[in-house]
Amino acid sequence: MIDHSGEDAGTGKLAGKPPRTGDEQLKSLVKLVKVLECFSLSDRALSLAEICNRTGFPRSTTHRLLASLRDVGFLEQGKERDRYRLGLKLFALGNTALSSFDIHREAAVTVNSLRRLAGHTVHLAMFDGFRAVVIRRADPTVENTTPSTFLENAPAHCTSVGKAILAWQSEEVIDRLIEAGLPKFTPDTISDPVALREELAIIRERGYAIDDGEHLPGLRCIGAPIRNFQGQVIAGISISGPTWQMPKENIPDLAKVVVYHANQITENLANNR
Amino acid sequence: MIDHSGEDAGTGKLAGKPPRTGDEQLKSLVKLVKVLECFSLSDRALSLAEICNRTGFPRSTTHRLLASLRDVGFLEQGKERDRYRLGLKLFALGNTALSSFDIHREAAVTVNSLRRLAGHTVHLAMFDGFRAVVIRRADPTVENTTPSTFLENAPAHCTSVGKAILAWQSEEVIDRLIEAGLPKFTPDTISDPVALREELAIIRERGYAIDDGEHLPGLRCIGAPIRNFQGQVIAGISISGPTWQMPKENIPDLAKVVVYHANQITENLANNR
DNA sequence: CCTCCCGTTCCGCAGATCGGAACGTCCTCC
DNA sequence: GGAGGACGTTCCGATCTGCGGAACGGGAGG
Structure with a gap:
């Protein structure tokens, strides 16, 4: 039997409503x-x-x-x-999940190297479709390691990792995120869809993202995208610090370092799979 | 208070068959x-x-x-x-869970203090009924921070935190865990129920637990119990290091330090709730 | 004492979930 | 290159699970 029975063809028929979604079932x-x-x-x-x-x-x-x-x-x-x-x-489950992400392991060395070289806090985050979920973090000083130890998940539209990832997502993903809303966290948060798309275009051109107090006032970050072995951008890495510790004129140089490390992780991922 | 109305009494009413379990429903x-x-x-x-x-x-x-x-x-x-x-x-959910545990926050300072004072790796773990789930960790050296960064959950019967917690659990909990099996990880793992119960008695007397290569050969740990504001032991803290860095004669002194810090966390929990 | 709010329990109907069976595909083995 | 097997996927009707309105109990507040 096989069925062509239902098929949705475009004719639109009876089919009352059989949630053809395919979405979720349970x-x-x-x-x-x-x-x-x-x-x-x-x-x-x-x-x-x-x-x-x-x-x-x-x-x-x-x-x-x-x-x-x-x-x-x-x-x-x-x-x-x-x-x-x-x-x-x-x-416990979440932790097992974390350990099963290749990137968590492959990026370990690189994250530390970036921390040492840049002298700023490093965040490694993955993208869940809406937010940048931080899966690894390294702080420049030892004592700093604990202040806000637990990792957070940050909005994608106003952080450097978030924007770095978002810039290379499909239109569809970006649309969905915009529809979900772009909450304003600081006066500088980009909450206008058009402005955000422009920003993303700039990021694509430039190769890295900057967050200048868009999530937290006075915090400046530089983030770059990381690709999986299929070339899709699935994660990002960033350095962040107080604005005064990261003057504007240093950004291009720092960005080179960040991008370099991001690419290194991308390569690690490609080689080990 | 409240009703003794039905309670288990023994009358055993009708109760046809409806799996009165109360266990789970979905x-x-x-x-x-x-x-x-x-x-x-x-x-x-x-x-x-x-x-x-x-x-x-x-x-x-x-x-x-x-x-x-x-x-x-x-x-x-x-x-x-x-x-x-x-x-x-x-x-992401697991992470939110972590951050919602009072102990994770309350213990932050103490964990670091213990690391500094003892000079060994510190583990803070909670008990899920079967295993000791590590929720915080501090390593003596900076570079050491990454080797096995992700926290693990360890069997309760062969780690110092595990045994320290287990020693103060109800018979019921201990029975359940024994029934689940006591896998042998090293020649020194206590896998005999009787021996384990004796060990737990010793721990109760002594006030702290020692793991001498029972989980990993050559690794020695000292763990002490932490209580919630109701007095129940729900977590434990331990220091661990290679056997040669933690000679037997140092154990009593080190244990005092561990117990002291465990008690400090217990007090923090009591005061802030 | 009465009232309101909250958490808990009950129970019969409806529709969600189950799982056997069939299908398609990609292997491997001969 | 064909047969056989292992695996993943889809389908569909019977069954039983999960649904939610309604009622219960107890605690706080007036």
Whole structure:
């Protein structure tokens, strides 16, 4: 049988609505993820009601989802009737995930080399379609290693790694990101779609991205793209420091160093696969 | 307080058969987690068939689970017909989880202080019921920071943090862990349940745990327990180094330092909540 | 004491999820 | 070069899971 039965051909037919999407299948998983995504650095502990509000799910449904997530260790709950937090198992899995990224290993040496050569904080980040997720970081001084140890994921439109990655993404990806909104973090954040596209064009031409206080005032960063073995830009590396430690006239030279190291990682990735 | 109404009493009412478990509810989530848990540091990329074998799920079911996990970003797939790996979103969530643990923040200073004072590598780990999940690490030298940067989760029965935590868990937890098996990593690994229970008794008496090459030959560690604000041991901290850098006669003195720092973290946790 | 809000539990219906079976493809082995 | 096998993918109907409205219980506040 085979079926051409349904096919969507363009005729548009009956087909009431068979979500031809191909998108996702497990409805419940989508809900679960939506629940997990309510949590963030600023919302570390949420109550049932709060999660209901954010997800729009009915109370009993949410309660069941939460209970299930708790039972598998994805969430934790203080006491009986206490708010929920992300659980340890999630961290453990995330960590295994991290270690399974080739780039995390291949970039180790290069990241340190860049830190030493540039004398600034180094960030290595991957792109998840919307944000730049930092997967490695090196600070210029030892003591500096802990201040904000846990890695963060930064918006793509206002950081140097983010823009460096974004500049080489497909139109489709860029559109989707723009539609999701370009929140303003500082007066200098590029929140206009047109301006952002122009900026990305400049970055493509220039080969690297600059963030001049667009995410955090007074912080200047230089970022360059990293490609996987198929040539797609999937990550970026950057150096960042206070504006006064990174004068404008140094940028071209520093950028050369950053780009060089980014390319080195790209090559590592190509050679080892 | 609250009701003794039903509780377990022994009356045992009707209770026909409805799996009163209270365990988990979302069957699909349990399956999903089982799939995710197929991955580990050594199995970083798995094919559909491999996952079928490990989980025992039929092929079509597994395929659907994998596709769904991929669609939400919990898994990634190289090309079309390539093996699966844990995805970036999992890492991002795990990271948010990490940052939401009070202990991760409260222990930051103490961990560094211990590193400086003891001159050895420091591990801070939490307990997930079976393993000690390392959530923070500090190395004595700068350059040392990268060798095995990503944090690991270690078996509880053969590491100093693990044993330090395990010693103060309920019989129930210990039983469960023993039943899960005590794999032997080195000739010195304690894999006999009776011997392990004796060791734990010694640890309780002594106040700290020693791992003398039980996980990795030639590696010696000293670990002490950390309690949450309710007094439960939920984490541990340890120092570790090559046997020759940590002679037996130094152990008592070093242990005092470790225990002191562990207690300091315990107090931090109590004070800030 | 009454009220409101929140978390929890219950239960019957509906539709999501399951998995056997068939299909296509890429191997390897003969 | 053809047969056979291993693997991934798709389909579809029966079944059982997960849904969510409604009711319950308890705690805070008035």
